[in-house]
Amino acid sequence: MKYLQDIGSYFLMLKRVFGSFTKTSVLRHLILKEIDDLIISSLGIVAFISFFVGGVVAIQTALNMNNPLIPKSLIGFATRQSVVLEFAPTFISIIMAGKVGSFITSSIGSMRVTEQIDALEVMGINSLNYLVFPKIVALMFYPFVIVFSMFLGVTGGWVAGVYGGFASSSAFVAGLQEDFIPYHLFYAFFKTFVFSFILATVPSWQGYYMKGGALEVGKASTNSFVWTSVLIIAANYIITQLLLSS
Amino acid sequence: MIKVEDVHKSFGDEEILKGITTEFDKGKTNLIIGQSGSGKTVLLKCLLGLFKPEKGRIYYGDKAIQDMDDEEQRQLREEIGMLFQGGALFDSMNIEENVMFPLRMFTKQKKADMLGRVNEVLKRVNLENVNKKFPAEISGGMQKRVSIARAIVNKPKFLFCDEPNSGLDPKTATLIDTLIQEITHEYDITTVVVTHDMNSVMEIGEKVVLLKHGKLVWQGTNQEIFKTDNEDVTNFVYSSDLFKKIREVQLKEG
Numbered sequence: 197m198k199y200l201q202d203i204g205s206y207f208l209m210l211k212r213v214f215g216s217f218t219k220t221s222v223l224r225h226l227i228l229k230e231i232d233d234l235i236i237s238s239l240g241i242v243a244f245i246s247f248f249v250g251g252v253v254a255i256q257t258a259l260n261m262n263n264p265l266i267p268k269s270l271i272g273f274a275t276r277q278s279v280v281l282e283f284a285p286t287f288i289s290i291i292m293a294g295k296v297g298s299f300i301t302s303s304i305g306s307m308r309v310t311e312q313i314d315a316l317e318v319m320g321i322n323s324l325n326y327l328v329f330p331k332i333v334a335l336m337f338y339p340f341v342i343v344f345s346m347f348l349g350v351t352g353g354w355v356a357g358v359y360g361g362f363a364s365s366s367a368f369v370a371g372l373q374e375d376f377i378p379y380h381l382f383y384a385f386f387k388t389f390v391f392s393f394i395l396a397t398v399p400s401w402q403g404y405y406m407k408g409g410a411l412e413v414g415k416a417s418t419n420s421f422v423w424t425s426v427l428i429i430a431a432n433y434i435i436t437q438l439l440l441s442s
Numbered sequence: 443m444i445k446v447e448d449v450h451k452s453f454g455d456e457e458i459l460k461g462i463t464t465e466f467d468k469g470k471t472n473l474i475i476g477q478s479g480s481g482k483t484v485l486l487k488c489l490l491g492l493f494k495p496e497k498g499r500i501y502y503g504d505k506a507i508q509d510m511d512d513e514e515q516r517q518l519r520e521e522i523g524m525l526f527q528g529g530a531l532f533d534s535m536n537i538e539e540n541v542m543f544p545l546r547m548f549t550k551q552k553k554a555d556m557l558g559r560v561n562e563v564l565k566r567v568n569l570e571n572v573n574k575k576f577p578a579e580i581s582g583g584m585q586k587r588v589s590i591a592r593a594i595v596n597k598p599k600f601l602f603c604d605e606p607n608s609g610l611d612p613k614t615a616t617l618i619d620t621l622i623q624e625i626t627h628e629y630d631i632t633t634v635v636v637t638h639d640m641n642s643v644m645e646i647g648e649k650v651v652l653l654k655h656g657k658l659v660w661q662g663t664n665q666e667i668f669k670t671d672n673e674d675v676t677n678f679v680y681s682s683d684l685f686k687k688i689r690e691v692q693l694k695e696g
Binding site: 218219221222242306307310311312314315317318319320321 | 512515516517519524528530531532533546554
């Protein structure tokens with residue numbers, strides 16, 4: 197019963213987010229700030245993880261190729277497919293659920309605890325539009341983070357493959373170009389958009405409707421990570437089933 | 443003026459407000475007092491429209507808040523200034539940005555004009571040279587004063603204060619009380635203060651409303667409160683040793 201109530205309150209929150217808009221000049225400023233907080237500040241960790249995971253995928257693929265008949269270009273092919281289809285869109289999103297999701301929940305939750313949200317409401321401001329809408333808009337730029345992650349993942353694979361002595365540069369690049377299906381990029385970016393919406397709204401809901409004090413802010417942040425990850429993985433399964441299995 | 447008519451509010455099975463009827467006068471500091479759990483803050487949140495009463499009406503001027511559509515309620519809230527118990531200043535903004543916030547949201551003034559008004563109200567609450575500091579960098583008393591500055595910057599018609607003295611030393615508490623009263627008279631606004639501090643009642647209680655278990659049990663001025671024989675009032679007022687001694691002295695002196 198509580199789950200049904202929570203789902204209902206999530207959708208009611210979404211309705212209020214898109215109602216009674218904050219003044220445009222203020223909103224513009226808030227969106228730029230959120231882009232800085234949520235997108236720009238995540239680039240470092242995304243770059244680090246993408247580069248090294250791309251390298252690990254290349255090494256693992258190379259080490260599991262025992263048959264000499266399998267061409268070395270498969271290392272590049274496997275790295276591209278793993279990074280573009282799953283690692284960059286899905287696993288970076290789960291990492292972002294921890295980094296960005298916890299940040300969103302704790303910042304909105306702290307505002308709830310210290311009556312800052314009440315202050316906005318008393319002033320006649322739609323606090324959900326003021327707090328959540330800029331985050332949704334900022335996270336519409338999230339696909340750029342995923343492009344960045346894809347590029348660095350593949351680069352990491354190339355560095356590990358070539359400098360680790362597993363494949364020549366030309367073989368790796370040939371693998372990258374082999375059987376390229378542009379629709380896979382559509383699939384990857386479509387799910388990235390869905391994940392970005394989940395990343396902006398689920399942690400916001402957790403923070404906005406939390407009750408209690410500082411301890412509950414911590415608990416809400418943990419719940420936020422768990423539920424955002426669960427929803428990303430469930431959405432990933434559904435989208436993959438719908439878009440790729442035909 | 444704000445008129446409250448037979449307001450009832452419950453949470454679950456528990457009825458918190460049990461038919462409150464009173465008026466809060468313009469140009470006066472109106473105090474809602476009572477013990478913890480008496481329903482003071484719930485009544486305040488009903489006045490602010492943050493809680494919807496199940497029964498009863500709250501009039502701002504001639505119109506009940508229940509009869510206002512969303513736009514009218516939004517406009518009403520632009521006329522309300524609120525001082526929260528903890529200040530409720532926005533952590534991510536400095537003092538200047540905090541005070542300027544209502545002007546940025548609701549007016550089309552140029553930045554220089556807004557800055558002029560911000561400096562004017564900061565000076566009014568005796569705060570200068572703190573514009574670029576963040577809330578965490580100033581004391582609790584200063585945060586309360588910034589909060590008052592933010593509440594009055596857009597020239598409100600109604601000022602609400604939720605326990606403005608909590609967590610402050612007696613001297614700073616008196617300063618805040620005096621400031622609230624001065625501003626009320628200066629701007630000729632309707633001020634409602636929720637408190638359980640008897641010093642505030644003595645200092646600024648031009649109209650005092652006493653709540654007990656969700657019911658209004660007494661109302662009058664701060665002069666009348668020390669003369670009444672109402673048992674609920676005497677139990678509340680003379681619950682502290684200091685006021686008991688004052689009472690003894692008063693009785694001795696006739």
